[in-house]
Amino acid sequence: MSNLRIAVQKSGRLNEDSMGILKDIGISIDNGIDQLKASARNFPVEVFYLRNGDIPQYLRDGVVDAAIIGENVLIEKGTDIDFVERLGFSKCKVSIAVPKESTANSLKDLAGQRIATSYPETVKKYLKQNNIDAQLHIINGSVEIAPNIGLADGICDIVSSGSTLFKNGLKEIEVLFKSEAVLAVSPKISQESKAILEKIQFRMQAVLKGKSSKYVLLNAPNNKVDKIIDILPGMKSPTVLPLAEKGWSSIHSVIDKDKFWDVIDELKANGAQGILVCPIENMVL
Numbered sequence: 225m226s227n228l229r230i231a232v233q234k235s236g237r238l239n240e241d242s243m244g245i246l247k248d249i250g251i252s253i254d255n256g257i258d259q260l261k262a263s264a265r266n267f268p269v270e271v272f273y274l275r276n277g278d279i280p281q282y283l284r285d286g287v288v289d290a291a292i293i294g295e296n297v298l299i300e301k302g303t304d305i306d307f308v309e310r311l312g313f314s315k316c317k318v319s320i321a322v323p324k325e326s327t328a329n330s331l332k333d334l335a336g337q338r339i340a341t342s343y344p345e346t347v348k349k350y351l352k353q354n355n356i357d358a359q360l361h362i363i364n365g366s367v368e369i370a371p372n373i374g375l376a377d378g379i380c381d382i383v384s385s386g387s388t389l390f391k392n393g394l395k396e397i398e399v400l401f402k403s404e405a406v407l408a409v410s411p412k413i414s415q416e417s418k419a420i421l422e423k424i425q426f427r428m429q430a431v432l433k434g435k436s437s438k439y440v441l442l443n444a445p446n447n448k449v450d451k452i453i454d455i456l457p458g459m460k461s462p463t464v465l466p467l468a469e470k471g472w473s474s475i476h477s478v479i480d481k482d483k484f485w486d487v488i489d490e491l492k493a494n495g496a497q498g499i500l501v502c503p504i505e506n507m508v509l
């Protein structure tokens with residue numbers, strides 16, 4: 225059986241979470257970080273450690289079958305490459321920013337002006353869509369410094385916390401799009417490798433769903449059980465078990481991580497006691 229070749233960023237912001245999700249889906253990789261590729265011990269997968277910006281070309285050429293990569297890189301260099309799963313990490317925006325004192329309020333206001341960026345194709349696409357002419361200055365890093373040194377009137381770059389913009393006296397005026405890490409697929413992937421990729425994707429979905437949910441256990445008097453079931457929707461319906469103490473039940477359910485504080489207040493108000501909230505490792509629907 226052949227191996228699925230999957231690319232991850234060699235070092236940088238995506239590396240740790242990419243290796244983390246492979247570990248979470250049960251793929252163990254023996255590697256020295258200096259290696260360019262490594263095989264998994266327990267799964268037909270070979271991991272290639274590559275530069276982020278090179279990954280779209282490797283996918284296009286079929287040198288790798290799949291990759292964990294920022295959606296922003298696909299939008300810049302791989303519009304012909306599909307992805308099959310959003311992975312929920314490395315969340316950021318690709319935005320237009322200008323000096324704080326600038327009167328520009330959107331990309332349109334930069335018509336005829338100079339824009340510095342490491343994402344030229346992305347900016348060109350948005351300029352074209354909006355029928356705007358502007359001058360592009362392509363720089364590979366520290367883009368936020370360009371307006372301060374008189375190189376540009378505005379920039380297009382990644383924004384996450386906004387602290388790099390703030391430190392450089394810039395303000396965000398337009399978000400072109402939001403990005404996160406994705407599982408991208410080579411257009412040349414073989415049927416055999418695709419079957420392995422589907423297994424990986426299935427496991428990733430189980431891990432991601434688990435991370436976004438909590439398992440809740442609580443005790444309640446029997447006359448409150450119906451009301452509590454209304455509050456706790458669960459995957460199908462909550463499990464209700466009798467407690468050793470007469471007139472009491474134990475209720476188990478799964479709830480959305482983002483909702484659980486609100487739900488817990490409601491549960492307490494409706495007679496729930498001994499509430500336990502536990503993490504879920506995997507969730508297969």
Ligand SMILES: Nc1ncnc2c1ncn2[C@@H]1O[C@H](COP(=O)(O)OP(=O)(O)OP(=O)(O)O)[C@@H](O)[C@H]1O
Pocket residue numbers: 233234235236237238274275276277278293294295296297314315316382383384385403404405
């Ligand atoms: N501040 C940030 N917050 C969240 N995600 C980010 C941030 N900066 C970058 N990213 C995401 O992480 C990816 C990798 O960024 P990083 O800076 O590590 O690599 P790079 O310098 O673009 O690439 P290379 O691997 O070629 O050195 C980006 O393409 C983007 O998707």
Ligand SMILES: O=P(O)(O)OC[C@H]1O[C@H](OP(=O)(O)OP(=O)(O)O)[C@H](O)[C@@H]1O
Pocket residue numbers: 237365366367368381382383384385386387388389
């Ligand atoms: O909004 P913030 O949280 O400040 O994040 C945004 C910054 O993060 C990235 O740079 P990175 O630190 O990866 O450095 P790099 O330019 O060397 O890649 C990006 O290019 C921005 O400069």
Ligand SMILES: [Mg+2]
Pocket residue numbers: none
């Ligand atoms: Mg960076």
